[in-house]
Amino acid sequence: MNEKKKRLFQKKITAYWHTDGRHHLAWRQTSDPWKLLVAEVLLRKTTSAQAEVVFEELSKFTAGDTAKMPIHELERMLHPLGMSKVKAEQLKEMAVKVKDADLDQMESDEFLRSIRGVGRYISNSVRCIAFGIPAPALDTNMIRIIERVFGWRSERARAREDKKLWQFAATLVPENACRQYNWGVLDFGAAVCTFRNPKCGICSLQEICDYYQKLAVQSSEQG
Numbered sequence: 309m310n311e312k313k314k315r316l317f318q319k320k321i322t323a324y325w326h327t328d329g330r331h332h333l334a335w336r337q338t339s340d341p342w343k344l345l346v347a348e349v350l351l352r353k354t355t356s357a358q359a360e361v362v363f364e365e366l367s368k369f370t371a372g373d374t375a376k377m378p379i380h381e382l383e384r385m386l387h388p389l390g391m392s393k394v395k396a397e398q399l400k401e402m403a404v405k406v407k408d409a410d411l412d413q414m415e416s417d418e419f420l421r422s423i424r425g426v427g428r429y430i431s432n433s434v435r436c437i438a439f440g441i442p443a444p445a446l447d448t449n450m451i452r453i454i455e456r457v458f459g460w461r462s463e464r465a466r467a468r469e470d471k472k473l474w475q476f477a478a479t480l481v482p483e484n485a486c487r488q489y490n491w492g493v494l495d496f497g498a499a500v501c502t503f504r505n506p507k508c509g510i511c512s513l514q515e516i517c518d519y520y521q522k523l524a525v526q527s528s529e530q531g
């Protein structure tokens with residue numbers, strides 16, 4: 309794959325983060341791995357705005373406090389997000405596992421992924437934000453953007469399980485700016501390169517995007 313294009317992609321995504329990223333989100337003000345795990349649980353199937361209110365309340369508690377908290381108390385706090393029973397049980401289980409973990413364990417992909425509900429995406433996201441490890445937070449946004457910009461086609465029915473895609477995504481993460489990059493991709497996918505009706509007309513990635521170049525060729529052929 310064209311290295312120059314990869315570097316330009318990194319540069320444009322991190323530039324997007326600096327100018328348009330959602331810097332204000334509460335979980336972007338912390339590098340505490342426990343709080344980052346809490347945010348990931350809260351964000352499942354809910355909006356950032358809803359999750360933020362609950363995060364403010366729950367992030368006051370350490371993993372040790374949360375492990376001791378009665379489950380009905382956790383459910384009460386999680387109620388506004390829906391799925392409160394499932395999320396409460398998951399948080400409690402996570403807290404029990406994490407409360408005595410040291411920083412070496414929290415930095416370990418193996419340890420994080422031994423926690424129920426933590427897969428490669430959450431592990432990478434937490435290790436990048438908390439410890440600066442250049443690992444890709446490959447979620448549906450990042451997959452969609454990689455497919456469009458680099459013309460990537462997964463051989464797997466579920467692209468998220470494609471090892472080659474994870475390997476490729478890892479080559480795109482800048483060593484010294486993984487946080488800005490992972491956050492940038494997320495925010496860019498939520499606001500510009502959206503699932504439906506991507507805003508190609510105002511996109512800063514036009515010149516390096518395969519999808520955009522194909523659209524341009526098609527419209528010149530039709531016009």
Ligand code: SF4
Pocket residue numbers: 456457500501502506507508509511512513514517518519520
């Ligand atoms: S040009 Fe369109 S498809 Fe390409 S990255 Fe931008 S918004 Fe996405």
